[in-house]
Amino acid sequence: MSKESIDIIKRALAREKEARKAAERILEEKSAELFSLNQELQKSKAKLETLVTEKTSQLQGIFENIADAYVVMDLAGNVLKMNETASDLFSHTLDDGPLNVISLIYKDDYLYAMDSFKELSEKGHFTNYQARIFTKDKRVRWVQINASLVYDKDSNPVAAQGIVRDITHIKETNELIQEQKSQLDIILDNSSVGIVLTENGNFLKSNQTFRNLLGYSEEDISNLSIKDISLKEDFPLSKDKLEQMDAGKIDNFVIDKRYIKKDGALLWAKTNVSAIRDEHGKIKYQVALIEDVTLEREKALMLEVINQVAHSVLGKVDIHNIAWEITNKIADYLGTEDCVIYLVHPNENILEQIAAYGQKLASDGEIKDKISIPMGQGIVGSVAQSGKAERIGDTSKDPRYIMDDDSRLSEITVPILFDGEVIAVIDSEHPSKDYFTKDHLRTLRNIARLVSLQLKNAIVLKEREIVQQKNTILLEQLEKSNEELEEYAHIVSHDLKSPLRSIYALVNWIKEDNDEVLNEQSKENIQLIEGTLERMESLITGILNYSSINSDSLNKERIELNELLKDVMHLLYVPDHISVNIEPNLPIISGDRTRLIQLFQNLLGNALRYSDKEKGIIDVGVKEEEDHYAFFVKDNGIGIEKKYHKKIFKIFQSLNKHKESTGIGLALVKKIVELHGGDIKLESTVGEGTTFYFSLKKM
Amino acid sequence: MKLNILLIEDDQIEVLKFKRTIDSLEADHEIAISENGEEALRYLEELSGLPDIILLDLNMPKMSGLEFLSILKQDSRFKYLPTIILTTSINRNDLLSCYEIGIAGYILKPLKYNEYMERIRCLLTYWTNNELIKP
Numbered sequence: 001m002s003k004e005s006i007d008i009i010k011r012a013l014a015r016e017k018e019a020r021k022a023a024e025r026i027l028e029e030k031s032a033e034l035f036s037l038n039q040e041l042q043k044s045k046a047k048l049e050t051l052v053t054e055k056t057s058q059l060q061g062i063f064e065n066i067a068d069a070y071v072v073m074d075l076a077g078n079v080l081k082m083n084e085t086a087s088d089l090f091s092h093t094l095d096d097g098p099l100n101v102i103s104l105i106y107k108d109d110y111l112y113a114m115d116s117f118k119e120l121s122e123k124g125h126f127t128n129y130q131a132r133i134f135t136k137d138k139r140v141r142w143v144q145i146n147a148s149l150v151y152d153k154d155s156n157p158v159a160a161q162g163i164v165r166d167i168t169h170i171k172e173t174n175e176l177i178q179e180q181k182s183q184l185d186i187i188l189d190n191s192s193v194g195i196v197l198t199e200n201g202n203f204l205k206s207n208q209t210f211r212n213l214l215g216y217s218e219e220d221i222s223n224l225s226i227k228d229i230s231l232k233e234d235f236p237l238s239k240d241k242l243e244q245m246d247a248g249k250i251d252n253f254v255i256d257k258r259y260i261k262k263d264g265a266l267l268w269a270k271t272n273v274s275a276i277r278d279e280h281g282k283i284k285y286q287v288a289l290i291e292d293v294t295l296e297r298e299k300a301l302m303l304e305v306i307n308q309v310a311h312s313v314l315g316k317v318d319i320h321n322i323a324w325e326i327t328n329k330i331a332d333y334l335g336t337e338d339c340v341i342y343l344v345h346p347n348e349n350i351l352e353q354i355a356a357y358g359q360k361l362a363s364d365g366e367i368k369d370k371i372s373i374p375m376g377q378g379i380v381g382s383v384a385q386s387g388k389a390e391r392i393g394d395t396s397k398d399p400r401y402i403m404d405d406d407s408r409l410s411e412i413t414v415p416i417l418f419d420g421e422v423i424a425v426i427d428s429e430h431p432s433k434d435y436f437t438k439d440h441l442r443t444l445r446n447i448a449r450l451v452s453l454q455l456k457n458a459i460v461l462k463e464r465e466i467v468q469q470k471n472t473i474l475l476e477q478l479e480k481s482n483e484e485l486e487e488y489a490h491i492v493s494h495d496l497k498s499p500l501r502s503i504y505a506l507v508n509w510i511k512e513d514n515d516e517v518l519n520e521q522s523k524e525n526i527q528l529i530e531g532t533l534e535r536m537e538s539l540i541t542g543i544l545n546y547s548s549i550n551s552d553s554l555n556k557e558r559i560e561l562n563e564l565l566k567d568v569m570h571l572l573y574v575p576d577h578i579s580v581n582i583e584p585n586l587p588i589i590s591g592d593r594t595r596l597i598q599l600f601q602n603l604l605g606n607a608l609r610y611s612d613k614e615k616g617i618i619d620v621g622v623k624e625e626e627d628h629y630a631f632f633v634k635d636n637g638i639g640i641e642k643k644y645h646k647k648i649f650k651i652f653q654s655l656n657k658h659k660e661s662t663g664i665g666l667a668l669v670k671k672i673v674e675l676h677g678g679d680i681k682l683e684s685t686v687g688e689g690t691t692f693y694f695s696l697k698k699m
Numbered sequence: 700m701k702l703n704i705l706l707i708e709d710d711q712i713e714v715l716k717f718k719r720t721i722d723s724l725e726a727d728h729e730i731a732i733s734e735n736g737e738e739a740l741r742y743l744e745e746l747s748g749l750p751d752i753i754l755l756d757l758n759m760p761k762m763s764g765l766e767f768l769s770i771l772k773q774d775s776r777f778k779y780l781p782t783i784i785l786t787t788s789i790n791r792n793d794l795l796s797c798y799e800i801g802i803a804g805y806i807l808k809p810l811k812y813n814e815y816m817e818r819i820r821c822l823l824t825y826w827t828n829n830e831l832i833k834p
Contacts, residue, residue: 494758494787501787501810502712508812509719530811537810553791 069164072150075121075157077101089166091137106132106140116145120160124149130167142171194269194290201226204285213269213292215262226288231258231266241273246283251275256293268297302443305333309447319343319458323355323424326451330428331357334440338408339428342373343459344384349375351384351425359405371404378402379413384422389414389448391441393434410435414444418456482550489547493540500540504533542664545598546651546671554592554675558699561586564593565620568600578608578616586622587629590699595672600633602665603692607635610690628678628695639686649680669694700827701727705750707739707767708732708785709759716812717754720819728823735759736767743777750780752803752826757786757793765796772801779832783822 069086073079079099087093090104105113109131119126125148132140147162188195194210196203203221211221214229230238234257241253252274259267272289312325323341331339337358342351351373353360362368376385379400383390392411395401401411408429416424426444430436511518511526518526565582574580600620607618619634640648651667673680677697684690708714714732721728731750733739736759743749753771757764764784771777781803786793789807797805806822809815 490790490793491758497787497808497810498710498713498758501808501812501815502710502716504810505712505716505812505815534810548791 069166070161071101071164072159072161073101074159077117080159086164089135089141089143089164090133091135091139096136104133104135106134108132116147120147120149121157124157130171140168141166142168192291194292196226196288196290198226198286198288199284210290213261213267213290214259220262229260231260234258238271238273245273245275245286248281251277256297259290267292268294298439301333302439302446305329305443306446306450310450313451313454316454317458317461319455319462320354322451322455322458326426326447327355327357330426330444330447333443334412334428334430334436336428336430336435338406338430339426340367340404342380342384342425342427344375344422344424346421351375351380354424369405373402379411380425380427383413383415383427384425387415387417387420387422389441389445391436391438393436395429406431409433412436412440412444414441414448416448416452416455418452423452423456423459486548486553489544493544496540497537500533500537504530507533539664542668546664546668549595549668549671549675554595556590556592558588559591559593559596560588561596561622564596565600568597568604571597571601572604572608574608575611575616577614578611578618580604580608580618580620582620583622586620587624588699589629589676589696591676591696592672595675599669599672599694602669603633606665607633607637607690610637611635612638625695627698629698630693630695632691632693634689634691636689639688640682640684640690641686642684645682645684648682701729702752702823702826703729703731703748703750704823705731705733705739705742705753706785707734707736707753707759707764708756709734710756713756713808716815717819720816721823723816724820724823726823726827736762736764736770739767740770749777751831753780753782754785755782757784757797765793765800768797768800768802781826781829781831 067085069089070083071079071086072081077100079094079101082090082094090099092099112131116126116129125146127146129145129147131143131145133143134140144165144167145162147160149157150159150161152158189208191207191209194213195207196210197205202225206218206221211218216224237255237257241250241255244250245253252272254270254272256268256270259269261267270291270293272291274287275283276285276287278284309326309329312329313322316322316325323343327339327341331337338360339357340353340360341355343354344351353367353370353372356367360368373381375381377400379390379392379395379398379402382400390411390413392398392401392413393409395407395409395411408431410430410432412428414426415422416426426448428436507526507529511523562582562584565586569580604618604620608616611618613636617636619632621632621634623630648666649670651664670680673694673696678695680692680694682690682692706714706717708717718730721730731742733742739753755764755768764786768782771780771782778801782801783804783806784797784802785806785808787808794805804822806818809818
């Protein structure tokens, strides 16, 4: 190393030494300054500490005196200080170890907590933070926190403080109340009954059901009073009850009244009103339970009208009376001004108006401008044809609609069926559209079913009456024509007999006056004329007899037949070779003497007339039967061929050209027997004889 | 004894029959003929006295025999005149009506002239033997 070099180094060291010494000098000067400064600082610190302690002890006193927890923490959430309440709340003291408030946050409330911290750091405070905390002894507590930041002298936040109130209990109570309230609300709102609480007629509260029933919103309700939604007509119903309630006589009443819905429709409701009174007994509130009884009412109304109809038509047999009752009751029930009942006339194929209500009814009780509708035409006509009821909401859209007295938009038409056949139709109209309901239809159907039998009976009765009337007329006519016929028969017989008599007399005079001039032949001819006249005369008598007997002309009396037959025998000529044997114990019957004489006279007369045996035998006898006597007249005469057995009873059927045979006798006999409630027949063998059997009714 | 007889009969031949019968009886009866009820009433009104008996046909034009009978029986002057019906047929109603009003007999005109004569003879004999109310 060169000297130069050493010198350089030596000079450098010397400079360095110098510099260090200078530095040490500065350091010493500065240290002295610092020391004195430190001394001053220490003095002021001691002052400050005293102040702090003072304040702290003051605050400590406040902490201890407030019931709420108090926490001071740094900005990271580390608790710097807390009071005893806080320790109790958190189950933690700072002696147990440090505590960061974040560790206390209930995890579900974390976000909310963070938001609140943010709010705190931004705004410097927050109030009424409500959340749960999770305490160190693992309990969940509801707390309410009001917090603010603590600033240093330069306004920099250095810490935060908060008052924490344990609101778990309040919260629980509130929750309980809330829950109970909502439970109550659930009950209220789900009740099928509308419930309202009112004060002086104004709504305080209403449940959903009530609002649903009437279609009002909660807001609507709050602006309405009970009166506003009640029907004026129903006021008197409740007035008396409310007065009694006000007077303290009753605490509760139930009425059926109508409410006006928001859409204007009416709701029938059973309303149960109870008074809630204050300690002085004055009404504080009224609770009303409102039950929709529209359906029940409809049903009740339905039943009522059906009952009414049933009652009113009971015992009525006149078809018009029945129909009038039905129209009145139905119009009343339907609330219409028009109701007509049509009767089906199946033969003419038309429907006749038989009863009406409203405009169609004239003051005299008759139907105004009666119309008849052909089957199948119009709504009524098609219902009559189909047998199916119809309910038409807008007749203006139905081409079938026939306008009667007035045009109306709604129509309800129900057939009355009997045995599957439409016998009548109930028809009602209403000016409003869609007026008639399904219930209306159901009711009318029920009424139709109810009255069907009675109406049918009435129709049958009416028909029968008409037939009877016709029969009566016919009978009268028949009687009259019978009388006329009888009269006619007499006149005819008189007019026919008179000329016969005249001819007879004239012929007789010719014979008498010319007795000497007439030859035998002429005299014989004259005799023939006389015979002919006699036959003709008896023919006329026969016709007269036959035509003048009928049931009216019978003069019934008690007849002893044995006596009667004695009389008959006096009228008849019995030749010696014929014996007539009459049973001695013939019965006593009820009959027309003259006709019965004719009867036996004819039968016995025939038997005598047609006897051809050497010894003629005629027997008359009887056999008693249950309600008849069976008689017989038996002869052994010429007999009658089988083929004539029926014919002989017909008028003008004479089998023989006998002088006395007119062909009327047996027809007359048959008629007399029949008029006495019996019948006649015969048995006969040609050449052997004939037996006539005939019956006469017992007395 | 002779009778004053009023025959009310519209049939000419019946009148002839009656007259011929009276002739044949050779009785001295007075016979007046009326063709119908009205004529008979007129005759009775105009007659100074009264007939002893009246023979009345029922079937006549205009006023019937029954009508005539009723008028007769309601008239105080004529009501005791014995009136005998002389008719063709038995009509029960006619018979009842006649007896109801009041008749002195009801005789059917038979077909046979002989029978007729016999009946008339009996009738007149009967009335000839009867006491009659004389005015």
